[in-house]
Amino acid sequence: MTKGDGLKGRLLIVDDELEIQEMLCNHFGFLGYEMHRAFNGREALEKMANAKFDVVISDIIMPEMDGIDLLRNIKQQYPMTHVIMITGYVKLENALACMRHGADTCVFKPFNDLRELDGAVAAALNTLEVWHQKLKQLHGLKLDNAG
């Protein structure tokens, strides 16, 4: 958990649609998260190589590297990072692929109620926080770099 600066957590929004990036950044920024963004899977992985993120919210259909590929890569390289998929192309195969590759959940566009997404992010951060506390208890240490 990347805390310490008063923010609730670091989020990376990955969507090839600038307007959706901005909308989600504004929304979660207002709720107190530190926001970062990328246009596709490749750019997202580049950002993740340089900084740590708690939750990645990613679209599925994108150029360069799609959301499923990104999800697979994140789960291999950064198993502690939570991934929430968002998609407008609601197909069973897509939802199954998200589930199989370890996404927290899959939220369908258009977001009729952004609170569904808020809830998913809060749950992810909550899980991270619980682990953080457990590890603290076990070692009596400050584990800012866990994961």
Place this chain on the structure above:
Amino acid sequence: MRTLVAEDGAVARRIIESYLQKWNVPYVLAENGRDAWNIIKNDGIDIAIVDWVMPEMDGLDLIRKIKGSSAFRHIYTILLTVQDREDDMVLGFEAGADDYIVKPVNHSVLSSRLKAGKRITEYYQLILRQNKELMEKSLLMETLVQQKSRQLFQAEKMSTLGMLAAGVAHEINNPLTFISGNVQMLEMFWAEAGCAVREAPYADSGKAEKMKYIQEKMPQVIGGMQNGVRRITKIVQELCDFSRQEKEKTVLFNIGNSIERALDLCANRLKHHVTVSNEMCQDAVLFRGNRSRIEQAFVNLIINAADAIEEVGTGSLYVRLTKEERITIVIEDTGKGIPQHCIESIWEPFFTTKPQGKGTGLGLPISYTIIRNHGGSIAVENRPGGGARFTVSLPVPDAPVLELG
């Protein structure tokens, strides 16, 4: 083979007659060409034995008359002649004779010539019969081809529209997402900022008045946008439903249960103004297909009926399920009915008679597509007493298997 003997010579006629009697050939006698022609016109003749030289009308003229008429051309003609000369023979054949016999008539020659004539006449009649059958069949095929091509055209149109709809839906969904999100944020921001905007101290009273107005009207502005977002969301959802053609798992299920489930799903839309009655087949009626899609087809038809009833106030909905050679589901309402000039158009995507903003014109085409994809059909008619009747016909599943899905 009804045979005509046209011979003016009494002796020759008698001889031929005796042979025909012996061979049990039905025959008619004529003494000259004119009598023979009258008999031919009134009596169904298959073979004509015609003497060359006769009073009133000679044999060649009679044969020319027979062969010149489309009604009698099929009669097999045998010319009787005393001459056995080549040029006479040519003359006879050119007049249209099919065969000739040289007099005096020999018993076995007449027999074999008649047999040959019978054979050819039979072939001819067979060809006529087959031609007639072919004509009928080709007419039937033509009708079928027309019908099929109409259906194909409709199917092709639906599938093109389906692809277009999917593309449009996907393209609209992205902007819809950020409009919807931003509106939700606006609502949230306004909840925080609205009071401050109103209560902030303003230098002039005009400005304060304006801010008060904004604070009052903002919820309406946001509500209007949310309303629009909801409507677009519904259209996009229906476009997706309309275009969905993925191969889905089929199961054997009780179609009566599906109808009841569809009625339950629509209960909220029905409870205020519609009296529902139904008549379900006593035995479980099983159908093989995609259960949720079939239920959706029924839901759309029921909603359509509920809307039609709403336009006249209150009314009743009647659903009947029967099974004979096919499974038949009748959905009747006492609503406003369908204007006769629209009855052909109601299956067209985006066609609607509902008030602006109420219908997308996709409900019935979706039902139509679902039912057609399951090998069925839907027919619509106006009821004599007012309202509409939709009749869904579905095929009975092939082999009854014990696996209830």
